[in-house]
Amino acid sequence: MLCNDRQIDRRILLQADSLEEDGWQVTILAMPLDESVALDDPRVVRIGALTNPFAHRENRVLEIYRLASQYLPMNGPLMRLLKSIAWRLLVDKERFYLNLFLANGRQHVANVVVAHDLPMLAVGRALANEFRAYLIYDSHELYTEQEFSRQQQASWAKIEHRHIKTCDQVITVNPSIARELEARYGLAGVAVIHNAERISPLGPRSWYLHERFGIPREGRILLFQGGFSAGRNLVELVKAMVLLRDSRVYLVLLGDGQLVNALQRLVERKGLQSRVYLHPAVAQARLLEVTAAADAGVIPYQSICLNNYYCTPNKLFEFIAAGLPILASDLPELRRLVEGNQIGCVGDLSTPSAMAKMIEAFFADELRLQRWRERLAAVREELSWQKEGESFKQLYRAFK
Numbered sequence: 001m002l003c004n005d006r007q008i009d010r011r012i013l014l015q016a017d018s019l020e021e022d023g024w025q026v027t028i029l030a031m032p033l034d035e036s037v038a039l040d041d042p043r044v045v046r047i048g049a050l051t052n053p054f055a056h057r058e059n060r061v062l063e064i065y066r067l068a069s070q071y072l073p074m075n076g077p078l079m080r081l082l083k084s085i086a087w088r089l090l091v092d093k094e095r096f097y098l099n100l101f102l103a104n105g106r107q108h109v110a111n112v113v114v115a116h117d118l119p120m121l122a123v124g125r126a127l128a129n130e131f132r133a134y135l136i137y138d139s140h141e142l143y144t145e146q147e148f149s150r151q152q153q154a155s156w157a158k159i160e161h162r163h164i165k166t167c168d169q170v171i172t173v174n175p176s177i178a179r180e181l182e183a184r185y186g187l188a189g190v191a192v193i194h195n196a197e198r199i200s201p202l203g204p205r206s207w208y209l210h211e212r213f214g215i216p217r218e219g220r221i222l223l224f225q226g227g228f229s230a231g232r233n234l235v236e237l238v239k240a241m242v243l244l245r246d247s248r249v250y251l252v253l254l255g256d257g258q259l260v261n262a263l264q265r266l267v268e269r270k271g272l273q274s275r276v277y278l279h280p281a282v283a284q285a286r287l288l289e290v291t292a293a294a295d296a297g298v299i300p301y302q303s304i305c306l307n308n309y310y311c312t313p314n315k316l317f318e319f320i321a322a323g324l325p326i327l328a329s330d331l332p333e334l335r336r337l338v339e340g341n342q343i344g345c346v347g348d349l350s351t352p353s354a355m356a357k358m359i360e361a362f363f364a365d366e367l368r369l370q371r372w373r374e375r376l377a378a379v380r381e382e383l384s385w386q387k388e389g390e391s392f393k394q395l396y397r398a399f400k
Contacts, residue, residue, distance in 0.1 A: 002101060002113070002120035002127075003030040008044060010284060010314055011140065011173075011195050012116055016043055018389040019396060027108045029101065047104045094122045094159055102126060112136060112399050118143035118156055121163045134399045137164060138193075139172040142180060145306035147231060161185060169395060174333045176310040193392050195314050197288065197321040198385040206293040209252055213277045220249045220363050223294035223324070225287070226315050228257030231308070233300040233329075233349065235259075238266050240355035241275050249363055252294060256281040291322040296362065296369075299328040300349040312337065320380050325372035327362045341379045343372050 003012055008030060016026040032046045040046075101123045114136045115124030121137055128135035144157040164170065164181070170190045172178050178190040209221050228234060234253065241251050253263060253276070260278065267276045282290055291297070297319030303309040312333045319326050326344035328334040338344045345362060348354040363369070381387070 001026060001028045001116060002105065002124055003028055003116045004097060004119040006031045006033055008041060009116070009140065010197070011138075013041060014196075014198060014385050014389065015138075015193075015392060016041075018385075018392050021389075022393045022396065023400075024112075024396070027110070029105055029108065031100075045104070045108070047101055093119070093155060097123050098126060106130065112396070114138060116140065118160055122159060125163045125166055134168040135166060136169045136171065136399075137167045139170065139177065139181065141173065142177050142307040142310055147305045147307075168399065171395065174310065174312045175336075176333050180306075180310070191395055193395075194383060194388050195312060195317050196383050196385045196388040197314075197317045198389075199321045199380055200288075202292065202323050206289070208290060208293040209277075209279070210293070212279070213250075213252070215250050218248060220296070221252055221294040222249060222327070222359060223252050223254060223291065223297050223319075224300070224315075225254040225291060225297070225318065226313065228253065228255055228259040228263060230259065231302075231304055233302050234263060235266060236350075236352050237298065237300050237355060238263060238272065238276055239270065239352035240359065241272055242270050243352055243356035244275075244359060245356075246360050246363060249359060251276045252279055253277070254279040254281070254290065288318060288322050291318055291324065294322075294324055296344070297322075297324045297326050298349075298359075299326065299334060300355065301329050301331065302350055303329075303331060317383060320376065320383050323373065323376045323380060325362075325369055325376070327358060337383070341383075342375045343379050 001012060001016065003009070008028060012028060016028060019026050026043050028041070028044045030044055030046055032048070033040070097119050101120070105123060105127045109131050110127075110133050111131075112134045113124045113128040113131065115121045116138050117140050124135055124137065127133070144153050144160055146153075148156070161184075164185050164187070170181060170187060171193055172181060172190055173193070173195050175192055178192050181187055181190050207217060209215065209223075210217055210219065215221065224234065224237065226232070237251065238253075241249075264278055267273060267278070279290070297315065299313065299316060299319075301308055301311055301313070309331055310333055311331065316326065316328070316334065316337065320343065326338050327349075328338050328344065328346045329349045330346040335346045339346055345358075347358045349358060
């Protein structure tokens, strides 16, 4: 498995678990960490790009990126501009990842090579050809339609078009993106494996978040979890709490990211210290335990690009696994999974005033909330990794 991230996505680790259960040996080749981590997954091998004589330029670019990311929001306008300039003037996208990954990849001869997301597709094809192996492309999102410049979108689209038809199987995260890939590239049979979470039996109601922040037990906690990055409508979500008339509703933001200080300052400036709380990110192994201590989850993403329009983020399935009713923006896949399964509602979450109205309406009907919770008991079984993992194993059995 090839991964161009430092933090290995839960989707990749769960897939590796399922493949090992089915008798496969799995190696995950990933980007180097800025510093060593004692508890890195033993299946993960970090590329040693500095030993590659062809990767000097790539490593200089990575060093500049690491430095910039310490001071700039990852998805903010200035960082997007810097990345756009780097890709356009300094780096050939395809050659960049080939130079970084090929030398290390050749040390791990495989029967199946999996390219996780578009940056790894050319590397995956090159290694699969050398190994005479099967090539699988797992598209975690509609990569070419992220909030890139038009030039970047066109460049990534050319790479995808050049390699995608050589794949023995293409997998993605939801039916909308599957249909889009099929239509764009004349494909058939793009498989859907949702970003489901592994579930375990729900225990008694947890009061952890109430106790940590001194929230009365009758208070309702609306939870956002994930990265605090630009483009996720978090500033508007905090501002909505100023307009909220229902004093029983509290907001907890669980995670970290470049916006954490700005969000904390906003909370203080708006006088929301007793209504809005920031909780630092927790390890994936503990995440669902903390998630389950809330009363509902919120996904306020906006349709700022086609990739966002079709999104099904990890937090959606984490809320489901934790048994939380969900309030989400009215986007196609969120509507299909939330309203379609009757586990919450979708609507206009574009502005603070619209959010405030939706949040008040969401918590106003206790009987409806209880029906959503009851539905979640069945839906969390259906949309679990235990279920998705079996479908995933079946896909790979064709390559044994």
